[in-house]
Structure formats: C-alpha cells, structure tokens
Amino acid sequence: MKSLRWLLILVFGFSLFNCADGKNYILYLQYQPQRDFPSLQEKLGSTLGMVPFKDDRPDTLYIGIHTPLQGGSSHFKSDPFPLQKAIEDSLSQAVSRQGVRTVSVADWDGKPESLKGIATDSILMIQINKFWTEGRAAPFRTTIKTSIQLVIHLGVKKEGEVFTRNVEIEKEMTVARSTPERVEKMINQMLTDIFDAYFSNPY
Numbered sequence: 001m002k003s004l005r006w007l008l009i010l011v012f013g014f015s016l017f018n019c020a021d022g023k024n025y026i027l028y029l030q031y032q033p034q035r036d037f038p039s040l041q042e043k044l045g046s047t048l049g050m051v052p053f054k055d056d057r058p059d060t061l062y063i064g065i066h067t068p069l070q071g072g073s074s075h076f077k078s079d080p081f082p083l084q085k086a087i088e089d090s091l092s093q094a095v096s097r098q099g100v101r102t103v104s105v106a107d108w109d110g111k112p113e114s115l116k117g118i119a120t121d122s123i124l125m126i127q128i129n130k131f132w133t134e135g136r137a138a139p140f141r142t143t144i145k146t147s148i149q150l151v152i153h154l155g156v157k158k159e160g161e162v163f164t165r166n167v168e169i170e171k172e173m174t175v176a177r178s179t180p181e182r183v184e185k186m187i188n189q190m191l192t193d194i195f196d197a198y199f200s201n202p203y
Helices: 002-019 041-043 083-096 112-117 179-202
Strands: 024-028 047-050 066-067 074-078 103-104 123-136 141-155 161-175
Touching: 024 179, 041 141, 047 083, 066 103, 074 083, 083 103, 083 123, 112 141, 112 161, 123 179, 141 179, 161 179
Parallel strands: 024 074, 047 103, 047 123, 066 123
Antiparallel strands: 066 074, 123 141, 141 161
C-alpha cells in the first residue's frame, strides 16, 4: 500500500514537471484538403481575388494556451504569423491545386455593386472572430478545447452576388498528456473539416 502511494506521487510529480514549463510553442497551421473539388473552377472562375483577411479577435498575438496544474502557462503562436497569413497561404495553395489562380487584392467593400469593377472572376474575404485552443491539466489527464469561428465573404462576378457564410466549429478531447504536436494536428484537422465542406459547396 505504501509503495503504491509513492508510485502515485512520482507519477503525479512527473506529470506536473512535464506541463509546468511556461514556454511558448509554435504551431504550423496548414489546411490540407482531403478531397478534390471538381466544380470549384466552374463556380469561382479561373481567378480568385484574395483581400487581406481580418483578425477581429481581442488577442491577435496567440492562438491558445495550456494551463498546467502548477507552474507557468504555455502559449501557442501560429506559423506562418500572423494567423490570417497562415490561413491565406493555405487557401491560396489549396485552390491553386484545383486550377484557380489567386491574386492579391488590396481592398474590397464587400458589396455586390463593386463586383463589376474587380479584375478577377471572384473575390474572397474572411473575418476571424474566434480562433483559440485551451488545454487544462488535471491529475493524469488534460482536456483540450478548440473553437474556431469565421465569417466568409465570397463575391462572384458572374452571379452578381456576395455569398456570406458564418462558420463555427468546436472540438474537445481528453488525452493522457497534451503536446504541441497533438494540438497542432487537432487544429489542422478542424481547418480541413471547415474548408473541405466550404469548397465542396461555396454557394
């Protein structure tokens, strides 16, 4: 009985030691499509203008935090940085592989009337309202909760319309021990779920 008690103390102490480092970690964010979108070029045209995405979160420096049972918290930052660049780069690469060329557009007012004046077949702008992952440690386990909320504005010149979609997704999982690699994988899978669904049916 005494040996079991000491074993539990050692395991508990090891868990604290591994979590309480107070470091900042870089998470490599990338949307990696898990399917093809055969109708994407037909819907978007051959060129897609991309307006600089807007990060409207209160804290734009970090994308998450891990809170151990004891010691300093660890924060997560995105790579590429800032967060909006990570998402822009991923989407540009993804649609380019589907035959849609992306072009940077300095500004767009988001109104259907202005679509006639753009040089591309369609135009995309995304607002990031929520993008946060939080890990909370308990004895022998950690709960990781990630929430993402995006507002996607897509203007299509041939349709003469702007299609707006509010996307919100939340995922929670409990693991024996949280690692940056596990958090990174979780977020990237959520990005895949969001944009695979979106590009399958953008409007």
